Amino acid sequence: MSAFTVTRSRFLKTAVGFLAGLPFASRLRAGLPAPPVAGSRTRSVVVASANGLTAIERVYQLLANNSDTLEAVVAGVNMVEDDPEDMSVGYGGLPNEQGVVELDAAVMHGPSHKAGAVAALRNIKNPSSVAKLVMETTDHVLLVGEGALQFARAHGFKEQDLLTEKARKTWLEWKQNLSPKDDWLAPPQEDEKVGAAELFNRSTGTIHCAALNNRGEISCVTTTSGLEFKIPGRVGDSPIIGAGLYVDNDVGSCGSTGRGEANLQNLCSFHAVELMRGGRSPKDAGLEVLRQVVSHTREDRLLDKKGRPDFGLKFYLLGRNGSYAGVSMWGPAKFAVADEKGARLEECAFLYAKED
């Protein structure tokens, strides 16, 4: 071998060595993960909203099989998006006021600090997978409405009617009971009726899931059918980076479920991660952002008789060192976690106790 001949394996070793030695900013520009810090191996932890209990078992398994953290969390929430029984996400999610299901989702990949999202997407049951493709195959972060649907079609996603019979009947009952001043008569049976007093506290069910692997890499996803019976085109917090979710791979992640409008006005997930960067534990950071939401909630229509926010909001926080918490405006409430001890529900910390 001449002095100028470089074998393929030696070239590869040299290239890998060079890339590993790049400064952090250059690695990010090259789309490479943050360099492993000596001795920084972490345990794997997955956190999710309570409706993600089954999903996180799958996510944890995938991490054990060396899956990328984003691949794992999206595969996990796909299970909930596919489930017609979960009426807050994907297929079977509750529709907008016109009876059409519109989905929002976002993903964020900690190692590359890249994100993708879709909003007001119709007819595609896995918006989280479409959001992941926005991140991976475009120079954009957020696609909405018809543009998001065209993008999904281009990638071969199948279109289908996402309104199940159960969701249609729930929507129709809501419409028939909406107002005595319209022409829709309330159905005769009184059971399971949506009373006018309950209309304000409409469901904003959603699933958030975040995963940390044993190399210290974190990714997360939030996916939802949004506020039930919303005005068509309404976009909640879930697909908004910094609100519905945020991750900084050096610090940790945060994601949310609950009243999206309150989160959008406070960019809580970004704020919580910044508080964790400043040294707060996941629980303290989560409670602090909830207190800020309280102090910024000033309209009477959003407050109960004691001046407390009359809506639900929860955050799921995961630190790069494997610490985690679920926090809720109202308790008791639960969130899901999986680690070396298995998958389970744990109690959220909360600001206010529900009074029966």
Ligand code: GLY
């Ligand atoms: N947090 C879900 C939504 O408000 O759409």
